[in-house]
Amino acid sequence: MTNISSNAVTAEAEGPLVPTDPTPGPKAKAKPAWMNLNFGPRLWVSLGIIVVIALLAFVGPLLYPYGPDEKVGSLYDAPSAAHWLGTENFGYDVVAVLMASTRNSLINGLLAGTLATVIGVGIGVVAGYIGGWLEELLMGITNIVLAIPSIVILILISMSLQSTDIPFFKGIVGLALVIGITSWPWTARAVRAQASSVSTREHIDVAKLSGARTPGILIRDVLPYLASYVVMAWVLQLASAILAESTLSMLGLGPSGTNSLGMQLHWALAFQSVATGAWWAFLPPTIVLTLISFGLLYLQSSLDEVFNPRLRRGKKKNLAAAAKRREEAARKLEEEMKAPAGVTEVIV
């Protein structure tokens, strides 16, 4: 280090080694990266849907006068001023049950989706970055899991969970774990491809030359580059998990004694609500389920627009400013073209 210091002093005495660039001072800080993201109308619409559903699930029960376990009527009482969506087959208030079901479905989706994303991203990042035999092994396992029809596995495990004595696994959490454990392979495959591409970038070599170890590189140099992709995969997993839970519950394989959107549909079908015209028993959970899936899928596609600059739709004022800049540049170029013509005349 002594060498560097002494020579630096010499260099300073002789002036800078290279002309200093006219760098703007600290005051001229650029906008933070998140401010350059394109939060378009699609994002706000999808977020609006999800926020409304979340409020219904988590805030609604605090304000609504009836609870989901409170018997308020008999089989399929029609909607009234007291019970906005009537009662379901057991005489419970449909709105109260719907709010509890939505909450449970969202919790299930969050747990299962997060678990699937964590497993998928973990396996994909390690396989893509490390490569070699480890990649072959992890992708081999992934392909095996992919080859097994997940719905069959889900049905089998759900049936065995129903007969277990452990209360933890009998509830919504048990089902979420099963869904999470069976739905990570697509995320793993996609993340592996992305991680493999990032691992060849020069900043990874610089990190290695800086003495960074593999876990540090994975967390600080690879994962941030996959963040947008991982967020989108997570949103997609959330929607898939909620739909998977609803499918199982509707088939009667969901956790017994628990409210969920799928279970509401299961009981509605079992008690002939469609045949008897009791639309308030099956339509509200169907609409909420559709809104959740639509909101999440729409959010996923709008996030793609946010993170991918090529898909951005400029705001009108930005487009106008860009057009003005182009016009100005064209005018300057035209002036420059005119100027040398005069010089040529002088030379001639």
Next chain:
Amino acid sequence: MTEIVSAAVAADHSTPVLSAKDVTKTFKVAGGSITAVDNVSVDFHAGKVLAVVGESGSGKSTLARMLLRLMPVTSGTITYQGKDVTNLGGSELRRYWRDVQAVFQDPFASFNQFFSVGHMLKRSLRLAELDKGTEDQLIETCLGYVGLKSADAMHKYPHQLSGGQRQRVMIARALMMNPKVLLADEATSMLDASLRVSVLNVLQELRDNLHLTVLFITHDIGQACYLADEVVVMEHGLVVEHGTTDEVIFTPQHDYTKRLLADVPDLQGSLKTRSWEPGAPAHVPPPAKDS
């Protein structure tokens, strides 16, 4: 070919700092394999700039990555200060990287875009294992050495710097380790002409003032001529010519070297062939001879 290499080696009897002996790199591809570097032997002597010149795909960057131990060799040996470093790993490899550092081609891709310059430099200093007070002073010194001010650069993100500034930060990062050898892999090829000269001058200063050994990889034999003491010419993974810069530039032996030299744009010649004033812009047609 062997005589040329031997002659060049004989010209410098000092023990090489870094040395590659019969190094080969083969990549497996669908339906066979490709030899990117074929049985290359080259020595790097202390305080000298050795340029490796060749077209794209000649294997020069692969050679650099093997010397950096970022890529395993298929066969051959790499020695550093007489010690075999071909199969180093773990903490030994990190110790090797304290002495052998690199600056890469793309000054933007070399940065983790999520880190500020200060964060990146401090992260690199963990390898040097210094205390915090010394760290700040060292960063300031090294940034100053490449003509940057610590106060201006530290809080900035890569996208807030120009290409030349980024590359100089990268040189400063490598310098902080106080390395003995610096590999510059096409370090100027993505910079514009004025920035290119400034980076070449920085490398020259490092050799002259810090007695740093520099491996300068380039496809531009003109830049090699400007900077290097020795030149190695590579074609299709093979070293086709190796000698002092004067020998290779003024008395090239191999046809490939002659071709590379012939491809260097001749500014003086092109100006002479112009029939109008050199100052006139290209889009203005030359004046007619009778005017």
